Amino acid sequence: MSKITDRFTHFSQEPLYNTKAVVQRTGVAADTLRAWERRYGVPFPERTEGRQRAYSDRDIAIIDWLRQQTESGLTISQAVALLQTDSIIEQPTYDLAPLAELSNDCVQALLSFDVLKAEDILNQAFSIYPVETVCIEVIERVMVAIGDGWHAGKISISQEHAATAFMSLKLSNLIHQARTRSNRGVIVVATVPGEQHELGVMMVALFLMRRGWRVVYLGSNLPASELLHTVQRLNPKLVALSATTKDNYSQAVHLLQELHNVPKPPIIGYGGAALSGTTQQTVLPGIFLGYNAGQACDKIEELLA
Incomplete structure (x- = not known):
């Protein structure tokens, strides 16, 4: 299993961004950033000649990760300890x-x-x-x-x-x-042609963004030719598709096969009620991602690890 810190090694350390830019991209207030820096030494931006803080893409990725941990229930001190030691802290449980x-x-x-x-x-x-x-x-x-x-x-x-x-x-x-300029990789998320129900796939896009992925969300009912063109243009790491109604099953089968046949195809994942049956999971090209957005994101990260 890779260490937590490994996920940040591919981010650039070039100091490019001022504090305002970091606040806009991460949603973490400037006062909070300075407090984290004073108390925990994270992040530790470089300084310009005018003594202004200058943050890198790696700094932004770490800040965003810390924000996600605190929103999930950890204290900032626990999140920093987890980052620095790569130890496992038991996640909080909630009364549902x-x-x-x-x-x-x-x-x-x-x-x-x-x-x-x-x-x-x-x-x-x-x-x-x-x-x-x-x-x-x-x-x-x-x-x-x-x-x-x-x-x-x-x-x-x-x-x-x-x-x-x-x-x-x-x-x-x-x-x-949740949008971020992460370098973690591109994932295309959409529904199959004819599909109007998109709330579930919107959650998948949201959760992936909050985990630091660059998500290109194409919405619902996009023509197959447009999706294929976009995939060939962007060359994403993974394409995630959703179909919830049985009427769209044949469209889903056709599109999954078309994606499978493109030159250098990406990893193909799918979900939604129309594609979640045991039979479908054995015959459809691609990988079944799970029964809800949380499972889908976990599976996607496992596939891209």
Whole structure:
């Protein structure tokens, strides 16, 4: 197993960025950066002739990693110790019962078209739990409950569309905040042609960005020819595709085969309800990534290790 510090060795150490640029890219406040530097010696930027701090791509990657660890529940001192010693610190466990209550409350707020209340509920969850936990234990559960209600005829199309639009906007904002100029590698993420459901694949893109990958997210219902052109142009390390409805299964099979046949094909991963059956996993070209965004990201990092 590679050491934690190994993930930063390929980043440039050339001091290129001032503090403002680092704040914009990592979301870590300038005062926090200086406090970490004083107390823990991390990061340790070089100084210009005018005594201004100058950070490298490696500094930015380390800062972003520390931010992710503190958001997952570690103290900054634990995160720095983990970075410096490569020891394993037991990750905190969370009581998920309050999340189930928040999920139920969010469903009721969205069914009442009360987006302000739904926003307050999600903000409350994000203030307590890591982003990934909220996405899987609240957002995903909310949308499954609303989808099941719609299929059962208990929820109107308007309610389902309003809830989907709300969650899509929330995830889009999180993706925007998570973007980084990491050199860790390019991953292309998209749905198959014809697929309109993208919340799950948006979570995959978000989680990968928060782990330091450069993700090119192409959204839903992209024509196969466009996706193939983009893959050949970018030469990504991996392409991750999603299909949730059975109607799109044949499109998924065709696209996976086309990707498999391109010159120097990338690693191909797939997920979504339409592709998650045991039979599909044995016959489809590519690798099944898991049943939720967290599993998908773990599998992707395992494939790219």
